Amino acid sequence: MTQQPESYDVAIVGARIGGAVLAALLGDAGHRVLLVDRASFPSDAISTHFFRGSGLAGVLGELGLLDEIDATGAPRLSSEYLYTDGRAEPTVTDPQDPGSLGYNLSVRRLALDALLVRRATRSASVRLRERSVVTDLVRDDGRVVGVRIGDEVVRARWVVGADGQGSLIARLVDAPIQERHDPIRALFYVYLTGFEAPAAGAGATPDGPEFSFRGDELAYVFPSDAGVTCVAVSVSRDAFHQVRAGGLEAFGACIGRHRGLADRYRSATVVSRLLGQGPQPSTVRVPAGPGWALVGDSGMRQDPWTGEGMDSAARSARVLAEELDAQLRGRLAADAVIGRYHAARDAQGLDNFHATVEGGRDLRTLG
Ligand SMILES: Cc1cc2nc3c(=O)[nH]c(=O)nc-3n(C[C@H](O)[C@H](O)[C@H](O)COP(=O)(O)OP(=O)(O)OC[C@H]3O[C@@H](n4cnc5c(N)ncnc54)[C@H](O)[C@@H]3O)c2cc1C
Secondary structure (H helix, E strand, O other): OOOOOEEEEEEEEOOOHHHHHHHHHHHHOOOOEEEEOOOOOOOOOOOOOEEOOOOHHHHHHHOOOHHHHHHOOOOOEOOEEEEOOOOOOOEEEOOOOOHHHOOEEEOOHHHHHHHHHHHHOOOOOEEEEOOOOEEEEEEEOOEEEEEEEOOEEEEEEEEEEOOOOOOHHHHHOOOOEEEEEOOOEEEEEEEEEOOOOOOOOOOOOOOOOEEEEEOOEEEEEEEOHHHEEEEEEEEEHHHHHHHHHHHHHHHHHHHHOOOOOHHHHHHOEEOOOOEEEOOOOEEEEOOEEOOEEEOHHHOEEOOHHHOOHHHHHHHHHHHHHHHHHHHHOOOOOHHHHHHHHHHHHHHHHHHHHHHHHHHHOOHHHOO
């Protein structure tokens, strides 16, 4: 007797921000979801991790995760410290886009992604498969009807690519490129312990990220979970090669030129190697077609200098969850999901995407 393939309402490829948020929302609504990732959680990702109350932090609140976030030790970021022209003294402002939550957050991906995956699998209807690589799609009469994990076929009414900037699913469905912009910037970062909060004295709890502009360069301080601080710098494409060649020393020299951060950087202890990513194109793809959809970076990948990617991934997962829920309950035709999700994804994400692309060409032009 041949075994019937496993079958789900939705198979989601990629279990981080876009995938895990979508799985949690669909699982809460009672839909049968397969969540697949080649990684095993906890698992780190190359990414700093500043996000906003109006975006991912708000979604974490809706998922009931804020107590668990507090328990990681990540401070609530209810202010911001802005240094212009590499000055020593900051202007203190309200947090950017804190939504009704009223604050922003920075939680390392090792902790954050594992927490999201755990939350998704709280629903009995969500099955997680780690260390599993999706290698191909299954099609029937032009519609995507499942995935292949090695030799195994898994059928699903919808297949969602939440598989990041190099998305295999986007390539397999040949998702049309809606916009593509040349690589503009690179971002480097390290983790430190003992990085003091600005002007608040030793041992004070940090209450905001720091942003230091200097020429076409932006340095960041993100007070994060477990008492660790992430310090980062976004540099132009040209400066990227110098920092990469010079490694941690060149990074330290770069931060040393930001007078508001320099002394505290020198007094703290670097506890990681130099991490980061070189210049990559910014791309928007058409995010849905017959039987498939894309959330997060697979559908809209932007330069990280504005730290919008995780917020955008969470928002796109939320709007896709609404459309798929309506369709799976029979309230919406399958074809209608495609146009509706495309419009909603663009409405929530394109303005920020364009601001990131335009502003990132030269930070000196920002008002
Ligand atoms: C250096 C850097 C700094 C950044 N800083 C910030 C920041 O401060 N704030 C912010 O909001 N954003 C930031 N971003 C952007 C952010 O990292 C992304 O927008 C976000 O991770 C997108 O989430 P995602 O769920 O779409 O995809 P990803 O996080 O890329 O997850 C994709 C997952 O899919 C899995 N996968 C891929 N292919 C397969 C397959 N075939 N089978 C099984 N599994 C598969 C991968 O293993 C991975 O776990 C930064 C990015 C970089 C590179």
